Amino acid sequence: MAAPPDSKSDKSPEELLCAAAEAGNDDAIAEIISSGADPTYFDASGMTPLMRAASGGHAAAARLLLDAGAPWNALSPEGLSAGDLTSDPATYDLLLNVGFGMGLVDQAIQRYEPEEHTIIEAHPEVYARMLKLGWGEKKNVRILFGRWQDVIPQLGSYDVIFFDTYGEYYEDMREFHEHLPKLLNPGGVYSYFNGLCGDNAFFHVVYCQLVAMELASLGYSTQFVPLPVRDCLKAEVWEGVKQKYWQLDTYHLPVCQAESESE
Template sequence: MAAASKSGKSPEELLCSAAESGDAEAVAGLLSEGADPTHFDSSGLTPLMHAAAGGHAAVARLLLEAGAPWNALSPTGFSAGDLTSDTATYDLLLDHALRSELVLGTVARRQAGSANSSDGPPAESYLESRVSFSEERVMDAESKAVMMKWEQPLMEAHARAVCSGGGGKVLNVGFGMGLVDEAIQRYKPDEHTIVEAHPEVYARMLKLGWGEKKNVRVVFGRWQDVIPQLGSYDGIFFDTYGEYYEDMREFHQHLPKLLKPGGIYSYFNGLCGDNAFFHVVYCQLVALELANLGYSTQFIPLPVKNCLSEETWNGVKQRYWQLDTYHLPVCQEESEPE
């Protein structure tokens, strides 16, 4: 650690000041002398946040190269990417974040860990816990929302996307409240397969008559276990609860066998729904990884601000969505027209 300066300020305080003013030469010098780029100042901001807020891309680059965390959060929950309005700085942060997440995947794991029980693997903890049902939501045993009624317009849009080819065979992984499945049924698919792993949700599905619908096939179990029972589909929607980003990545590895040529795949895009910059990072990350499998991804922006009010979250332990816009993913083979 570098020694304090003659001004009485620590090297880290000087680093924050230099970053805020965009003095790249001073920043480089302080870093070479050992100033800590991960430091939080008295306002809870890092040097990178100061550089980003000022739109100083050159300084931001120096700090990132020195190990400054792109995903550090201020006391108000903003990252450096949220604080900048400068295009060059934003693009620099986004590129660095994507490269970091491709290697480490830290943000989604952090969010999944905080959103689910820590008493074991999240999916297993959820599947072994009790759930409660109401007209407005399905809740887990920790008062966290599995699905909520406010999502209905989103689920209708997802159903429209995966059923855009008309008729055919459609797969939905994760029933929840059945919002997307009710919407899918309105398109009268030839075959509608639903995979649900939670025993109480499954029992409720049967009680509501889903097992008796002529074109519906209900498969009980974790998707990882029932994959061999599935066929190929014209449309697929994926929306599980209690799983990590890595679980969705694993599901994507099965898409070449599950999704028919020309078919449409979509998923509930709730990754990092409490931070705008992190959300963009994960939209791009999923698109990159799907591209490696031969799929192109479009994100359709849907305003959701009017769907949510303070009352929406009454009784809910954690707000899993806090953004004004939902980016609905539509994925299909690269060779298919957009």
């Protein structure tokens, strides 16, 4: 008897992978990937397996796919990435970013229209530029001008914290981490710019482990989500930059949560 048209045998390994991702079936995903299915596949609707996992809210499935090389920045026909398609996202209303710099992270934060977005910036010229660009007038933005070490008594507690004072010493970041138990709300997420030894793959991984161990001693577990960045960092990106501070193909995005709350 012929198999029904929608039976598994009619589907390519990649279609099966999309179906397993949509269902959050981690065992099937691992099996299909190890049998050689391509995680970069786009199905007939222009969706990747990672987008299917994300829109189903299956975090473990998404992690398996990312580990297998699924592109995190692929876009659906509507121009949405897997991150944009995440279903039922947790509500993060109170955000803190330490170090404005070019304002890239803060611009990204603003797209989520948080209730309260606090920015700490110490450099007078960067602060002046922030004001010139209108950051001082944004209703949901609170700017604290000064070193984080000095303005910390003015802080509350936050659902999301990002730390990037690149240029400070490792010891400064470690000191900041000691404040996390007071600064990070239950269920909150902490991340930092993971550029430590960004020109040496071996020492970079050592640093990742070191930070994760130190955060673990404070009661936090850290996952590093591998994000391929080689294609985003072409030669022109570095034009005018004196020292190329990042030379690796993969960025390891730290996602740090209280141990009791992480998966």
